[in-house]
Amino acid sequence: MLTFYDSHGLPNPDRVRIALEEKGVMDQVTVKQVNLWKGEHRTEAFRALNPSVTIPLIVLDDGTAISETTAITEYIDHTFPGIRLTGETARERAIIHMMQRRGEQKIVDAIGAYFHHATPGFGPGIELNQNKAWGEAHLVKTLDGMRYFDRVLQSQPYIAGARFSMADITVYTGLNFSETYPKVVVPRDLTALGDWRARIAERPSSKAAAGETDFT
Ligand SMILES: N[C@@H](CCC(=O)N[C@@H](CS)C(=O)NCC(=O)O)C(=O)O
Structure with a gap:
Protein backbone atom coordinates (compact mmCIF):
# COMPACT_ATOMS: atom_id res chain seq x y z
CA MET A 1 0.00 0.00 0.00
CA LEU A 2 1.09 3.48 -0.80
CA THR A 3 -0.23 6.47 1.13
CA PHE A 4 -1.12 9.50 -0.99
CA TYR A 5 -1.54 12.87 0.70
CA ASP A 6 -4.01 14.54 -1.64
CA SER A 7 -5.90 17.82 -1.77
CA HIS A 8 -8.51 17.20 -4.37
CA GLY A 9 -9.02 19.83 -7.06
CA LEU A 10 -5.56 21.35 -6.80
CA PRO A 11 -3.29 20.84 -9.80
CA ASN A 12 -0.25 19.12 -8.32
CA PRO A 13 -2.13 16.45 -6.34
CA ASP A 14 -4.50 16.02 -9.30
CA ARG A 15 -1.46 15.21 -11.48
CA VAL A 16 -0.72 12.31 -9.13
CA ARG A 17 -4.34 11.20 -8.96
CA ILE A 18 -4.72 11.15 -12.76
CA ALA A 19 -1.44 9.19 -13.10
CA LEU A 20 -2.75 6.63 -10.58
CA GLU A 21 -6.08 6.44 -12.44
CA GLU A 22 -4.27 5.96 -15.77
CA LYS A 23 -2.45 3.00 -14.20
CA GLY A 24 -5.70 1.69 -12.72
CA VAL A 25 -4.21 1.30 -9.23
CA MET A 26 -6.31 3.54 -6.99
CA ASP A 27 -7.37 0.40 -5.09
CA GLN A 28 -3.73 -0.05 -4.03
CA VAL A 29 -3.52 3.43 -2.53
CA THR A 30 -4.59 4.88 0.82
CA VAL A 31 -5.69 8.47 0.23
CA LYS A 32 -5.48 11.11 2.96
CA GLN A 33 -7.20 14.37 2.05
CA VAL A 34 -5.45 17.47 3.37
CA ASN A 35 -7.43 20.73 3.54
CA LEU A 36 -4.95 23.46 2.62
CA TRP A 37 -7.51 26.21 3.29
CA LYS A 38 -7.50 25.06 6.92
CA GLY A 39 -3.70 24.79 6.96
CA GLU A 40 -3.80 21.06 7.68
CA HIS A 41 -0.37 20.76 5.98
CA ARG A 42 1.25 23.33 8.29
CA THR A 43 2.00 20.88 11.11
CA GLU A 44 5.31 19.64 12.47
CA ALA A 45 4.33 16.05 11.63
CA PHE A 46 3.73 16.94 8.00
CA ARG A 47 6.85 19.13 7.79
CA ALA A 48 8.89 16.14 9.00
CA LEU A 49 7.63 14.19 5.97
CA ASN A 50 7.95 17.06 3.47
CA PRO A 51 10.14 20.04 4.45
CA SER A 52 8.61 22.01 1.55
CA VAL A 53 5.21 21.69 3.30
CA THR A 54 3.34 21.02 0.06
CA ILE A 55 0.90 18.49 -1.30
CA PRO A 56 1.19 15.98 -2.96
CA LEU A 57 3.27 13.60 -0.94
CA ILE A 58 3.45 9.82 -1.02
CA VAL A 59 4.72 7.56 1.73
CA LEU A 60 5.83 4.04 0.87
CA ASP A 61 5.39 0.95 3.07
CA ASP A 62 8.98 1.26 4.32
CA GLY A 63 8.31 4.85 5.44
CA THR A 64 10.08 6.55 2.53
CA ALA A 65 8.43 9.91 1.90
CA ILE A 66 8.52 11.27 -1.66
CA SER A 67 7.41 14.80 -2.49
CA GLU A 68 7.64 16.84 -5.73
CA THR A 69 5.02 15.84 -8.25
CA THR A 70 7.41 14.85 -11.03
CA ALA A 71 9.34 12.58 -8.64
CA ILE A 72 6.10 11.00 -7.42
CA THR A 73 4.78 10.39 -10.91
CA GLU A 74 8.16 8.93 -12.02
CA TYR A 75 7.86 6.52 -9.11
CA ILE A 76 4.28 5.61 -10.04
CA ASP A 77 5.16 5.16 -13.72
CA HIS A 78 8.03 2.80 -12.94
CA THR A 79 6.28 0.89 -10.18
CA PHE A 80 3.03 -0.05 -11.86
CA PRO A 81 2.54 -1.75 -15.23
CA GLY A 82 0.30 -0.40 -17.98
CA ILE A 83 0.43 2.84 -19.92
CA ARG A 84 3.86 4.52 -19.94
CA LEU A 85 3.47 8.17 -18.91
CA THR A 86 7.09 9.38 -18.78
CA GLY A 87 8.39 7.93 -22.06
CA GLU A 88 10.27 4.85 -23.22
CA THR A 89 13.27 6.01 -25.24
N1 LIG B 1 6.98 21.79 -6.56
C1 LIG B 1 5.93 21.15 -5.81
C2 LIG B 1 4.78 22.15 -5.68
C3 LIG B 1 3.63 21.58 -4.87
C4 LIG B 1 2.64 22.67 -4.48
O1 LIG B 1 2.91 23.87 -4.56
N2 LIG B 1 1.46 22.21 -4.00
C5 LIG B 1 0.46 23.13 -3.56
C6 LIG B 1 -0.91 22.57 -3.90
S1 LIG B 1 -1.13 22.44 -5.66
C7 LIG B 1 0.57 23.28 -2.05
O2 LIG B 1 0.71 22.29 -1.36
N3 LIG B 1 0.51 24.50 -1.51
C8 LIG B 1 0.58 24.70 -0.10
C9 LIG B 1 0.67 26.13 0.31
O3 LIG B 1 0.71 27.00 -0.59
O4 LIG B 1 0.72 26.38 1.53
C10 LIG B 1 5.48 19.88 -6.52
O5 LIG B 1 5.75 19.74 -7.72
O6 LIG B 1 4.88 18.99 -5.89
Missing part, protein backbone atom coordinates in the same frame (compact mmCIF):
# COMPACT_ATOMS: atom_id res chain seq x y z
CA ALA A 90 15.85 8.55 -24.08
CA ARG A 91 14.47 11.03 -26.64
CA GLU A 92 10.86 10.53 -25.55
CA ARG A 93 11.76 10.80 -21.87
CA ALA A 94 13.69 14.02 -22.43
CA ILE A 95 10.93 15.65 -24.45
CA ILE A 96 8.22 14.69 -21.96
CA HIS A 97 10.38 16.01 -19.12
CA MET A 98 11.01 19.26 -21.01
CA MET A 99 7.34 19.80 -21.89
CA GLN A 100 6.20 18.89 -18.41
CA ARG A 101 8.63 21.46 -16.96
CA ARG A 102 7.21 24.04 -19.38
CA GLY A 103 3.72 23.05 -18.24
CA GLU A 104 4.76 23.71 -14.65
CA GLN A 105 6.48 27.02 -15.38
CA LYS A 106 4.03 28.44 -17.89
CA ILE A 107 0.74 27.18 -16.42
CA VAL A 108 0.72 25.39 -13.04
CA ASP A 109 3.26 27.54 -11.21
CA ALA A 110 2.28 30.74 -13.04
CA ILE A 111 -1.43 30.48 -12.24
CA GLY A 112 -0.47 29.36 -8.73
CA ALA A 113 1.52 32.57 -8.22
CA TYR A 114 -1.46 34.62 -9.47
CA PHE A 115 -3.81 32.71 -7.13
CA HIS A 116 -1.54 33.08 -4.08
CA HIS A 117 -0.55 36.72 -4.63
CA ALA A 118 -3.33 38.52 -6.50
CA THR A 119 -6.42 36.75 -5.12
CA PRO A 120 -7.32 35.68 -1.53
CA GLY A 121 -5.67 32.32 -2.32
CA PHE A 122 -5.95 29.93 0.64
CA GLY A 123 -7.02 32.82 2.89
CA PRO A 124 -5.34 35.25 5.30
CA GLY A 125 -4.14 32.56 7.71
CA ILE A 126 -2.14 30.84 4.97
CA GLU A 127 -1.17 33.60 2.51
CA LEU A 128 1.27 35.49 4.70
CA ASN A 129 3.50 37.19 2.08
CA GLN A 130 1.26 38.39 -0.70
CA ASN A 131 2.67 40.61 -3.45
CA LYS A 132 -0.10 41.73 -5.81
CA ALA A 133 2.22 43.02 -8.57
CA TRP A 134 4.06 39.68 -8.60
CA GLY A 135 0.73 37.90 -8.86
CA GLU A 136 -0.53 40.11 -11.70
CA ALA A 137 2.70 39.55 -13.63
CA HIS A 138 2.03 35.82 -13.40
CA LEU A 139 -1.44 36.24 -14.86
CA VAL A 140 0.22 37.67 -17.98
CA LYS A 141 2.67 34.76 -17.91
CA THR A 142 -0.20 32.24 -17.63
CA LEU A 143 -2.04 33.71 -20.62
CA ASP A 144 1.22 33.65 -22.62
CA GLY A 145 1.61 30.02 -21.57
CA MET A 146 -1.88 29.18 -22.82
CA ARG A 147 -1.04 30.76 -26.17
CA TYR A 148 2.26 28.84 -26.28
CA PHE A 149 0.56 25.46 -25.73
CA ASP A 150 -2.11 26.34 -28.29
CA ARG A 151 0.68 26.82 -30.85
CA VAL A 152 2.25 23.50 -29.83
CA LEU A 153 -1.07 21.71 -30.29
CA GLN A 154 -1.65 23.19 -33.74
CA SER A 155 0.95 20.75 -35.11
CA GLN A 156 0.78 17.70 -32.83
CA PRO A 157 -1.99 15.85 -30.96
CA TYR A 158 -0.43 15.86 -27.50
CA ILE A 159 1.73 18.26 -25.51
CA ALA A 160 4.90 16.19 -25.92
CA GLY A 161 4.19 14.85 -29.41
CA ALA A 162 2.31 11.87 -30.76
CA ARG A 163 1.47 10.20 -27.45
CA PHE A 164 -0.43 11.07 -24.28
CA SER A 165 2.00 11.63 -21.38
CA MET A 166 2.57 13.26 -18.02
CA ALA A 167 3.05 16.55 -19.89
CA ASP A 168 -0.63 16.44 -20.90
CA ILE A 169 -1.69 15.70 -17.35
CA THR A 170 0.33 18.64 -16.02
CA VAL A 171 -1.06 21.22 -18.44
CA TYR A 172 -4.59 19.82 -18.13
CA THR A 173 -4.70 20.07 -14.32
CA GLY A 174 -3.24 23.58 -14.46
CA LEU A 175 -5.96 24.80 -16.83
CA ASN A 176 -8.69 23.21 -14.72
CA PHE A 177 -7.34 24.90 -11.60
CA SER A 178 -7.12 28.22 -13.45
CA GLU A 179 -10.80 28.15 -14.37
CA THR A 180 -12.07 26.72 -11.07
CA TYR A 181 -10.25 28.79 -8.44
CA PRO A 182 -8.83 32.11 -9.69
CA LYS A 183 -11.45 31.98 -12.51
CA VAL A 184 -8.99 32.67 -15.30
CA VAL A 185 -10.69 31.18 -18.34
CA VAL A 186 -8.81 29.74 -21.31
CA PRO A 187 -9.42 32.20 -24.19
CA ARG A 188 -11.95 30.66 -26.58
CA ASP A 189 -9.92 31.60 -29.66
CA LEU A 190 -7.23 29.09 -28.59
CA THR A 191 -9.07 26.34 -30.44
CA ALA A 192 -6.22 23.81 -30.64
CA LEU A 193 -5.83 24.02 -26.86
CA GLY A 194 -9.62 23.82 -26.41
CA ASP A 195 -9.98 20.77 -28.66
CA TRP A 196 -7.08 18.98 -26.95
CA ARG A 197 -8.58 19.79 -23.55
CA ALA A 198 -11.95 18.34 -24.56
CA ARG A 199 -10.17 15.12 -25.66
CA ILE A 200 -8.25 14.85 -22.38
CA ALA A 201 -11.45 15.49 -20.41
CA GLU A 202 -12.99 12.40 -22.07
CA ARG A 203 -10.32 10.07 -20.67
CA PRO A 204 -11.64 7.89 -17.83
CA SER A 205 -8.74 9.10 -15.65
CA SER A 206 -9.82 12.74 -16.01
CA LYS A 207 -13.44 11.86 -15.30
CA ALA A 208 -12.49 9.87 -12.20
CA ALA A 209 -10.26 12.67 -10.90
CA ALA A 210 -12.98 15.27 -11.47
CA GLY A 211 -15.61 13.32 -9.58
CA GLU A 212 -15.07 14.59 -6.05
CA THR A 213 -15.94 17.73 -4.16
CA ASP A 214 -13.40 20.39 -3.29
CA PHE A 215 -12.82 22.04 0.07
CA THR A 216 -13.79 25.63 -0.60
